Amino acid sequence: MASAMTKASAVTGGPAADLRGFREVQRLSYECAEAVAAQLKPGVTEREAAKMQRDWLYERGVRDWFHRPFAWFGDRTAFVDFKIPLQFFPTNRRLEAGMPFILDMAPVYKGYTSDIGYSGCLGLDPLHDKLLADLRAHRELILSQVRERRSLREIYEDVDRLMVRQGYANRHRAYPFGVIAHKIDRVRERRWSPTLFGFGTQSLKGLASDAVHGHRDGWSPLWSPYKFSDHPPRPGLWAVEPHLGFRGTGAKFEEILVVTDSKDPEQSAFWLDDDLPHVRRWNERDV
Amino acid sequence: MAGLKGARERWVRTGGIELCVAELGDESRPTVLLVHGYPDSKEVWSEVAHRLAERFHVVLYDVRGHGRSTAPTPLRGGFTLEKLTDDFLAVADAVSPGRPVHLVGHDWGSVQSWEFVTVPRTEGRIASFTSMSGPSLDHFGHWIKQRMARPTPRRIGQLLGQGAKSWYVYLLHTPLLPELAWRGPLGRRWPKILQRVEKVPAGDYPTASLPGDAAHGAWLYRDNVRARLSRPRADAYAHAPVQLITPTGDVFLSERLYDDLGAWVPDLTRRSLPAKHWVPRTRPDQLAAWIGEFVGANEDRSTKAPKTTAKSGVRPEYAERFGGQLVLVTGAASGIGRATAFAFAEAGARIVAVDRNGEGAARTAEMSRLIGAPAAWGETVDVSDEQAMEKLAAKVASDYGTVDVLVNNAGIGLSGSFFATTSEEWKKVLDVNLWGVIHGCRIFGGQMAERGQGGHIVNTASAAAFQPSRALPAYSTSKAAVLMLSECLRAELAGQGIGVSAICPGIVNTAITATARFAGVGEEEQKRRQQKASRLYGLRNYPPEKVADAILRAVVRNEAVVPVTPEARGAHFMSRFAPRALRAIARLEPPA
Structure with a gap:
């Protein structure tokens, strides 16, 4: 099984090649996000933005998806009035000057999966800047708490409290099962890789098998506010996606957190890659 | 001068009459010109004027036939909007030559200011206009015509509602009766009526000239209302930014009058104030703040921030x-x-x-x-x-x-x-x-x-x-x-x-x-x-x-x-x- 394979590698700190593979596809995804974001201009629709992401990645060899690319513009970045999951899919909403946007994609490349979220704004908006800057505390909080091996549900609640303290609404609550993160894995490459409601069937299969195994052992591949997430972090790769919303403006990042069963706290959990657009942005601000 | 302490006074001669003009504040600052209504004199603005004088060159004048300005003879035909526009231009040229003024009007002062701001000959003389409790007679005429032309139940309701609020306008059209009432018992009791019904604070307002102001001012209605409402101008578009302040408790004017105003004013800012008709007396702080902000924003158009579109969800x-x-x-x-x-x-x-x-x-x-x-x-x-x-x-x-x-x-x-x-x-x-x-x-x-x-x-x-x-x-x-x-x-x-x-x-x-x-x-x-x-x-x-x-x-x-x-x-x-x-x-x- 693919999932068993990665588990073995990630758990043991594993073949560096595997992590390199994941890092490569995550970088590719962020490159795609930056390339597409640079082409966004007033009048582009969400559907067009999603297609731009798809085409860009297809040209570079991506054939399968954990989920197909999403694009949210304007107050849809904060999931205002989202009632059913179908509302996540790209619409004909057009981008306007000053609007925030989020690009979210999860390509599978050479059998490695990534899942990223890229927040931007067409023009300058001090409020959007503030949201992006405030995400930094969440990235640090999540890592430190995972290293302390606190239960995922408790970490979720701590992130929630930090958001409330910052004055924001928790918008990852709107995702299916309200997840702040989910496990991702290697996926076997096949000639035909269909998607189901935007999700790649191969990846869904992996997630489902994790869910079945986890259910037996008392853990879940979904990091949610519910009881089934009341367990310490499970070794493997987690796509973490805290999502802030504030009165019609939303911002998120999404990237892979590597959890291992190492005794050394530094090695027990770390972000797969620290050279990502949002992290660079924070560091530039510091200088 | 009652209520306008420290004002510099001058007289402006125009069309055979003399207008009494008062000035406050530094003359190098932007000029804010306050026009009073009926039955009032420029002293209605005293509270607002003193607050604005800290930042602006504030000018007030008694409309012809009111306060200390002289009245035209004969009275009939002496109060047309055309003549009032002449007066405005004469005052503006005297107090702010070569520089446009910021106009503020209440009640009939606003009605005539709407004329100033929509006729071509004042173009370039007005930098902004703040209107309260006084619609343009031309807009009002079109408002009535539109509702008469397609009388849905709601529109009939709006017509009847404003029709009932305008009772005093009908009375003012009767000959002699208003003059007798104002110079007699009504003029004596008016200050008490304002205090009780309109909650206007007691003090040196209204001034002693009230009976004469009110008697002369009846001609504002008689000379203009019927003529304009029956034949409103088709080109009454504002050539300056307008701030509309609507007192929500006004017993003389319906809020619905301004529903179609966006079609006449390209640059319109709306404000609403929970108060009755005489806002210059009852809400001077709020008026001074809004006027000051609006004048400031329109004084230097180059630095004016582009109007931000309201975010979704802001009503x-x-x-x-x-x-x-x-x-x-x-x-x-x-x-x-x-x-x-x-x-x-x-x-x-x-x-x-x-x-x-x-x-x-x-x-x-x-x-x-x-x-x-x-x-x-x-x-x-x-x-x-x-x-x-x-x-x-x-x-x-x-x-x-x-x-x-x-x-x-x-x-x-x-x-x-x-x-x-x-x-x-x-x-x-x-x-x-x-x-x-x-x-x-x-x-x-x-x-x-x-x-x-x-x-x-x-x-x-x-x-x-x-x-x-x-x-x-x-x-x-x-x-x-x-x-x-x-x-x-x-x-x-x-x-x-x-x-x-x-x-x-x-x-x-x-x-x-x-x-x-x-x-x-x-x-x-x-x-x-x-x-x-x-x-x-x-x-x-x-x-x-x-x-x-x-x-x-x-x-x-x-x-x-x-x-x-x-x-x-x-x-x-x-x-x-x-x-x-x-x-x-x-x-x-x-x-x-």
């Missing part, structure tokens, strides 16, 4: 009403208080966020500035501390101004049976939930009442104010007291134009559960119950933003008691129609 009626007002919210570091501060900030109000958690209050202020508040401050104060509240009030009054909307929202939770609740715990709950509100109302509400220019107080009560429960005796008692306090205060302040609303939210997802005390249980159990309550409230997940919206709506509509969530509405309904059912619910033992 225009909130922005019209709260723009630039000073709003103080207690308990503003989280939950309903914070959401309320944000909602007011989005509407363009200035925010004072008060909380004993200073960091949270500062954060609320910071975010408020990012979403539209022109200014916002965080203040660290415990509302139950009377001295601290007094100090805060002094600081707010001297640094930020008088509070226009006060939201007494700070509150703490306490659960547990009556006998498990110690007297210490009782004291604490009452100190914050009740005394906090009392201090707020007494100190800030007192400032509001003393200013005498209206305002609004919102007190956060609770659904527990009418839903008894064996689990919440102390909390419910404190909130019931807040509800009754609000009702009593509402009665007391009604005559002063200050509204009081009690908000009863119900179960709302806020931090109150995380800080609530549970009487009669150990620390460990405290934590467990707090967590459990937080999770339950989280499951209910009624967002504080919706309560904030209910608060803004309550202020706009001046509602007395506002239950918010469905359960609060249900409990409120049952408290009136099925109190025994509520008592049965009160006996239920809450799950531990």
